[in-house]
Amino acid sequence: MTLTQGYILVLDPERRHHDDAHSLATNLQYPVFVASSTEQAVTRASQTPPCLVILMGNNFQAWSQPLVNQLRQYSRSPDMTIVALTDSASPQWNYSEDTPGVDGLLVQPLSMEILRSLVESAFARSICQ
Numbered sequence: 001m002t003l004t005q006g007y008i009l010v011l012d013p014e015r016r017h018h019d020d021a022h023s024l025a026t027n028l029q030y031p032v033f034v035a036s037s038t039e040q041a042v043t044r045a046s047q048t049p050p051c052l053v054i055l056m057g058n059n060f061q062a063w064s065q066p067l068v069n070q071l072r073q074y075s076r077s078p079d080m081t082i083v084a085l086t087d088s089a090s091p092q093w094n095y096s097e098d099t100p101g102v103d104g105l106l107v108q109p110l111s112m113e114i115l116r117s118l119v120e121s122a123f124a125r126s127i128c129q
Contacts, residue, residue: 008032008050009053012036013057046075051123053071072101081103083103084106
C-alpha cells in the first residue's frame, strides 16, 4: 500500500515510547509525528490532519473526551481514527466511561501485524470519507 499523503500522530507525553514510534515509521513506511504534549498534538492536527492518532501512556486523563473532541474539531476531520494505547500492567478501566470518543483501545505489546492492520484501516477510512 503506497500513500502519497497523510501521517500518524502519536501523543506520547512521557516520551517513553519513542522507539515504538520509530519502529512504526521504519517498518510500515508511514510518516509519524510524535507530540510530547496535548497542545503540540492539537496544533499539529490543526495544521495538517492526521489519518490516525495514537494516544500513548497510562494517563487516562490525557485521553479525555475534550482532547478527543479538540483533535477532531481542529483537524477538520471528525472521522479520523483515534486509538488509545496502554501498557498491559496498567490498572483495569472501563472503556465507555474513561475514554469516550476514542475509536479503540489497544494494549502493549502489539505485534507488527496488528499495527499494520490498524494503520492501513485508518488510512483506508480517511481516503473513503
